[in-house]
Amino acid sequence: MHIPDSFIPITQGAVYWVIALVFIVLALRWVKNEMSEEKVPLVAVLAAGVFALQAFNLPVTMGTSGHLVGGALVAIVLGSPFAAIFVLSLVLIVQGVLFGDGGITVMGTNIINMGVIGGFVGYYGYHGLLSVTRNIYASAAGAAWLACLIPALCAAIELAIAGTFPLVPGMISMGIYHALIGLIEAGITAVVLGLIVNSRPDILDHPTGAPS
Amino acid sequence: MISNRTFLTIGLVVALIIGISAVFFASGDPDGLDSTALVMQGQKDLTQPANPDAEIDESALPGEFEYSAPFPDYTIEGATKMTDTVLLVVGTILALLLVFALGKGLKKFSRTGSS
Structure with a gap:
């Protein structure tokens, strides 16, 4: 759901950039004050994984494809939505500046959708579902699905404000496609979480119920 | 470990x-956002693949800025x-x-x- 520059007028893009910058500053403060230094290399590897997985579009029927976004995954593994904002912002900068994947004037919009909204929905969705299901994989999958669908619906609203899509048809179309793409998000998030739990349970900042 | x-x-x-x-x-295949743009522009049915040569009509979009990435x-x-x-x-x-x-x-x- 990387929005290109042509989809949103510059003035609106600037407003989203200002909002995104507030969250970027908060994310940088989170890294500086809350994240332990031993985790820096692990966050960097997660960023590499997110970048690679985002390049891997998988078909989801109806002539459409989609890929992992990764906001939920990063937020769940590192235990903060701000981790997702930190990682996704930097990944989006590389994608936008070098590869034209997502625009420049709209980069703030993409950071808000995938980093901020994806991160917060992923993190709080996970902990909400965890308190009900008591299963980390089901919770991660459910939260990741929501962290794909809800940012896509937000993008549809932003694009309706921009006059690019009509509101209701845009939300229906974005919603249907990303409900399917969200299954990719759910599956990969649960699998990667499983790999991390089995190889390095200490990276997770919360008990998983697994013996460590 | x-x-x-x-x-x-x-x-x-x-x-x-x-x-x-x-x-x-x-x-x-186009991603969810591009597919939606094609649907909105009448070039794709919601549940059907678009024509392989279908392209998003940029002139119908509101953006004024174009950045040329080195490796689009x-x-x-x-x-x-x-x-x-x-x-x-x-x-x-x-x-x-x-x-x-x-x-x-x-x-x-x-x-x-x-x-």
């Missing part, structure tokens, strides 16, 4: 394998699969280095800073 170094090595290798596979196996769509004119592979590997490592450098920098700042 495996060591930090092993985790990093395995993680980076897995990321690179995924990225390189993407060059060869990723779907070229993870490729460059005249690129082979090898070139595309190199580009994806460079992008993956760049994402890793950026996060690493900024992370380390911020932690250093927090040690020497006011706190």
Whole structure:
């Protein structure tokens, strides 16, 4: 759901950039004050994984494809939505500046959708579902699905404000496609979480119920 | 439990394998956003594939700014699969280095800073 520059007028893009910058500053403060230094290399590897997985579009029927976004995954593994904002912002900068994947004037919009909204929905969705299901994989999958669908619906609203899509048809179309793409998000998030739990349970900042 | 170094090595290798596979196996179908744009412009039915030559009509879009990325769509004119592979590997490592450098920098700042 990387929005290109042509989809949103510059003035609106600037407003989203200002909002995104507030969250970027908060994310940088989170890294500086809350994240332990031993985790820096692990966050960097997660960023590499997110970048690679985002390049891997998988078909989801109806002539459409989609890929992992990764906001939920990063937020769940590192235990903060701000981790997702930190990682996704930097990944989006590389994608936008070098590869034209997502625009420049709209980069703030993409950071808000995938980093901020994806991160917060992923993190709080996970902990909400965890308190009900008591299963980390089901919770991660459910939260990741929501962290794909809800940012896509937000993008549809932003694009309706921009006059690019009509509101209701845009939300229906974005919603249907990303409900399917969200299954990719759910599956990969649960699998990667499983790999991390089995190889390095200490990276997770919360008990998983697994013996460590 | 495996060591930090092993985790990093395995993680980076897995990321690179995924990225390189993407060059060869990723779907070229439009993503959810582009599909929606094609549907809105009457070039695609919601549940049907678009014509292979369907393109988003840029003139109908509100944006005024155009930035030319050096490697649009993870490729460059005249690129082979090898070139595309190199580009994806460079992008993956760049994402890793950026996060690493900024992370380390911020932690250093927090040690020497006011706190």
